Amino acid sequence: MGQNIDLSGMMIDNPLIPASGAFGYGMDYQDFFDVNEVGTFCTKGTTLHPHKGNPLPRIAEYSGGMLNCVGLENPGVETVVREYFPKLRNTYHKKVIANVCGFSVDDYIKTAEIFDREECVGLIELNISCPNVHAGGAAFGKDPSIASEILTEVKKVCRKPVYVKCTPQCPDLVLMCKTLEASGADGLVLLNTWLGMRLDIRTGKPILSNITGGVSGPGIFPLSLYKIYEVYKNVNIPIIGCGGISNGRDVIEMMSAGASAIEIGTELLTDPMALPRIKKELSELMDTYNITELSEIIGRAHK
Amino acid sequence: MIFSREKWILAFLEYQKPCDETFAVRCKGIFFEIYEVIPLKNRQLEIICNNEIAPDVFCLTLGGILFNEEIHPGQFVNIHVPGKSLRRPISVSRIYGDRIDLIYKIVGEGTEILRNIKSGYLDVLLPCGNGFDLSAFQNEILIIGGGMGVAPLFALTSEAIKQCKKVTVIFGFRSPKDAILEEALMNLGVDYHFCFDSEGVNVVTMREQLGMSHMPFAACGPLPMLRALCSMKDADTVHERQNLINDDIYGQLSLEARMGCGFGACMGCSIETKQGMKRICKEGPVFNSKEILWDKI
Numbered sequence: 215m216g217q218n219i220d221l222s223g224m225m226i227d228n229p230l231i232p233a234s235g236a237f238g239y240g241m242d243y244q245d246f247f248d249v250n251e252v253g254t255f256c257t258k259g260t261t262l263h264p265h266k267g268n269p270l271p272r273i274a275e276y277s278g279g280m281l282n283c284v285g286l287e288n289p290g291v292e293t294v295v296r297e298y299f300p301k302l303r304n305t306y307h308k309k310v311i312a313n314v315c316g317f318s319v320d321d322y323i324k325t326a327e328i329f330d331r332e333e334c335v336g337l338i339e340l341n342i343s344c345p346n347v348h349a350g351g352a353a354f355g356k357d358p359s360i361a362s363e364i365l366t367e368v369k370k371v372c373r374k375p376v377y378v379k380c381t382p383q384c385p386d387l388v389l390m391c392k393t394l395e396a397s398g399a400d401g402l403v404l405l406n407t408w409l410g411m412r413l414d415i416r417t418g419k420p421i422l423s424n425i426t427g428g429v430s431g432p433g434i435f436p437l438s439l440y441k442i443y444e445v446y447k448n449v450n451i452p453i454i455g456c457g458g459i460s461n462g463r464d465v466i467e468m469m470s471a472g473a474s475a476i477e478i479g480t481e482l483l484t485d486p487m488a489l490p491r492i493k494k495e496l497s498e499l500m501d502t503y504n505i506t507e508l509s510e511i512i513g514r515a516h517k
Numbered sequence: 518m519i520f521s522r523e524k525w526i527l528a529f530l531e532y533q534k535p536c537d538e539t540f541a542v543r544c545k546g547i548f549f550e551i552y553e554v555i556p557l558k559n560r561q562l563e564i565i566c567n568n569e570i571a572p573d574v575f576c577l578t579l580g581g582i583l584f585n586e587e588i589h590p591g592q593f594v595n596i597h598v599p600g601k602s603l604r605r606p607i608s609v610s611r612i613y614g615d616r617i618d619l620i621y622k623i624v625g626e627g628t629e630i631l632r633n634i635k636s637g638y639l640d641v642l643l644p645c646g647n648g649f650d651l652s653a654f655q656n657e658i659l660i661i662g663g664g665m666g667v668a669p670l671f672a673l674t675s676e677a678i679k680q681c682k683k684v685t686v687i688f689g690f691r692s693p694k695d696a697i698l699e700e701a702l703m704n705l706g707v708d709y710h711f712c713f714d715s716e717g718v719n720v721v722t723m724r725e726q727l728g729m730s731h732m733p734f735a736a737c738g739p740l741p742m743l744r745a746l747c748s749m750k751d752a753d754t755v756h757e758r759q760n761l762i763n764d765d766i767y768g769q770l771s772l773e774a775r776m777g778c779g780f781g782a783c784m785g786c787s788i789e790t791k792q793g794m795k796r797i798c799k800e801g802p803v804f805n806s807k808e809i810l811w812d813k814i
Contacts, residue, residue, distance in 0.1 A: 266789055484597070
């Protein structure tokens with residue numbers, strides 16, 4: 215029974231990928247399970263320079279999951295490659311997906327270039343979809359011309375595959391994805407969090423310091439699933455599905471809609487043992503439904 | 518019944534019920550052979566009782582394979598409340614044998630659900646964060662709590678007494694009917710002082726009255742209270758308070774925040790300190806008062 219997946223030449227032995235922002239730099243789950251069980255993982259969104267992020271409160275809840283406005287807090291790419299990666303290699307032996315963020319085109323190029331040189335980086339995930347920063351982030355992800363400019367420039371300095379993580383806030387996602395494909399994207403990551411808010415019941419004021427935050431969790435699963443289904447019909451590059459996956463069934467559904475692999479975020483935060491659990495569920499479901507090669511179900515909704 | 522080492526560990530982690538003492542002692546021995554400290558894990562703990570001890574304030578007693586060495590005063594547990602997406606971080610107020618007491622106030626939907634769960638098991642992540650560091654205090658310690666902030670300080674008081682320190686406790690509440698833990702403090706035989714906003718006395722004025730304003734302290738409570746404890750005197754604006762922070766006073770402060778994961782993965786509770794960004798759930802919740810940037814929190 216095979217769960218091997220090919221992401222533009224980066225081979226992973228199962229399709230489960232902790233999403234950026236839910237797995238830090240791979241060192242916060244070591245108490246819970248052997249982190250080598252993941253297919254690969256996405257690093258915390260990383261910028262050229264250290265970034266402090268937004269003030270507290272950064273977290274709110276809704277019945278389908280959570281909202282966050284962390285705002286790209288990270289130590290900067292230099293610290294990550296110099297201090298975090300060597301430490302990570304003591305316990306984690308697979309490749310990572312480097313999530314690259316920036317506040318200008320130049321930031322993206324420089325950060326991606328540094329990550330590209332690292333042996334443990336298998337793939338670059340261009341994050342043009344963070345909803346919680348006031349410059350860059352999702353602002354770039356709504357405009358196909360800026361998005362393709364960033365991608366084209368980053369591709370020039372990277373030898374490794376470059377995937378683009380898109381925002382559901384993009385008014386015409388299919389057009390965006392087609393433009394990115396034409397500009398040389400090796401793959402797509404669909405999607406980052408959805409923009410939303412919560413108000414304090416006593417004061418009527420926003421709970422999050424940034425007023426709005428990224429909505430995630432099982433409540434957005436059908437929304438993400440539909441977007442992936444739509445985009446898959448229009449592009450020929452691999453899609454990594456992301457948004458509300460909380461169990462093995464969701465993985466099968468999202469792959470059937472067109473995802474080659476999937477990212478898990480919120481579920482890991484509420485159940486730190488979720489990854490080995492979902493992996494087990496996935497194996498059992500493959501048995502139940504006589505799926506011998508997982509890669510064969512990719513996009514079967516369209517056949 | 519002969520178990521291999523791995524079996525014992527599995528049994529420990531998977532065990533669903535409080536168990537007999539021999540089993541617990543054996544598990545503990547094996548655990549400490551392998552780990553220097555017992556790692557953060559999620560476990561199924563049994564609800565022993567969950568009763569209202571003051572208006573809208575509950576004490577939840579959980580049991581399972583727990584050891585006194587496993588949870589330090591100031592650490593917290595992160596509870597999965599059935600039906601809610603995010604876990605609820607609650608500090609541990611008493612650690613005894615294979616049980617822990619958690620004291621919580623009804624503040625929203627999660628605690629509203631929790632109050633009505635009277636039996637069964639809860640999925641609990643523990644131990645979370647870093648607790649108070651008693652070794653930083655010499656012979657004497659002043660323990661100051663406000664409102665629900667008193668909860669973790671009871672565990673600290675018990676431990677400080679066990680370590681033969683001279684302990685003075687000041688607990689402040691809105692009014693006498695909100696007061697909790699008085700009997701427990703009495704049973705410890707500790708020198709304690711209760712004060713009430715309704716009577717115009719708060720913990721800061723009480724500390725002055727006792728002539729202990731310069732004594733090293735450990736505190737937990739609302740942010741304005743913590744800020745006032747670290748200031749020279751009352752100040753009206755944040756700017757004034759920042760300038761009035763008295764760096765001669767040493768305190769350990771336990772902070773709280775809305776958390777995403779509770780184990781350091783999501784950065785949902787990071788604050789800026791003099792030593793850079795720190796996560797309340799992981800590097801905290803207890804911080805040295807001198808590292809706090811008061812205008813940043």
